[in-house]
Amino acid sequence: MAKPDLNIVIANPRGFCAGVDRAIKIVELALERFGAPVYVRHEIVHNRYVVEGLERRGAVFVEELDEVPADAPVVFSAHGVPKSVPEDAEQRNMFYVDATCPLVSKVHREVERHDRTGRHILLIGHSGHPEVVGTMGQVDDGKMTLIETVADAEAVEPPHGEQLAFVTQTTLSVDDTKDIIEVLTRRFPDIEGPKKEDICYATTNRQEAVKAIADRCDKMIVIGASNSSNSQRLVEVSKKCGSDARLFPRAEALDWDWLSGLTSVGITAGASAPEVLVEEVIDALRAHYNVTIEEVTTAREDVIFKLPASLREEEAA
Known part of the structure; x- marks a missing residue:
């Protein structure tokens, strides 16, 4: 029996942003420099695929500093921490690297x-x-x-x-x-706001890319973690544009009943979801449909954030 046709429309930009790239690189370089284990306070980014990959290399994820041995290096996640956290680390004479997104x-x-x-x-x-x-x-x-x-x-x-x-x-x-x-x-007419808006370029770009394709798609697959704020917002944006959307962490979680009977589907990924998960979902769709693929690009991203000084020598080496 021939597989039904399906047009896949892929949003671009999607997936990793510069802050996520930088945070993951910090953990990888810390492992190279100090050896395993390197402790990370909170998930470095909100994606289990990424976290589990770093765990296999020797990263240990904890919620609080009292779970970290005093002589072990610790990395703070991309989401940022209260001032009390580095203050506590300094009182304990801990070596820490701050991976907070700039x-x-x-x-x-x-x-x-x-x-x-x-x-x-x-x-x-x-x-x-x-x-x-x-x-x-x-x-x-x-x-x-x-x-x-x-x-x-x-x-x-x-x-x-x-x-x-x-x-x-x-x-x-x-x-x-x-x-x-x-x-x-x-x-409050006299309220003071930021000189440049606080919502990051990657969040804005990914939402605009979804808006550009949502009305062309029967449904929208958003690849990302349930605790990822920017991924959840992509679901909301798609629905507001008239395309039913659901969040899936990866291909194995796809709901094939929900995906049945489609002629077109959109795909995007939150800023902490790697491109390999997008490819995984496309391969899964190929197993059920005869697919054609179109990518719609609404912005080009070339942002790169510097690594902390303590790890730049390791990267150069």
């Missing part, structure tokens, strides 16, 4: 500046996400308020008489964040 570090510096000038900070983000935990941990308790929704923005009552500023998590929905900012600027 675009997250930019938000941390904005928070510090607003705090120095006495502004109360509104953080647009998702409660419990490691990036939000790290950003809120840059200032003392009570100096920052989390805003998750437009309703939160309408209801928030900041401390009376204090000047205000806002920052955002880097992996949010561009459109949803715009709506929240419009409410905050209407309610």
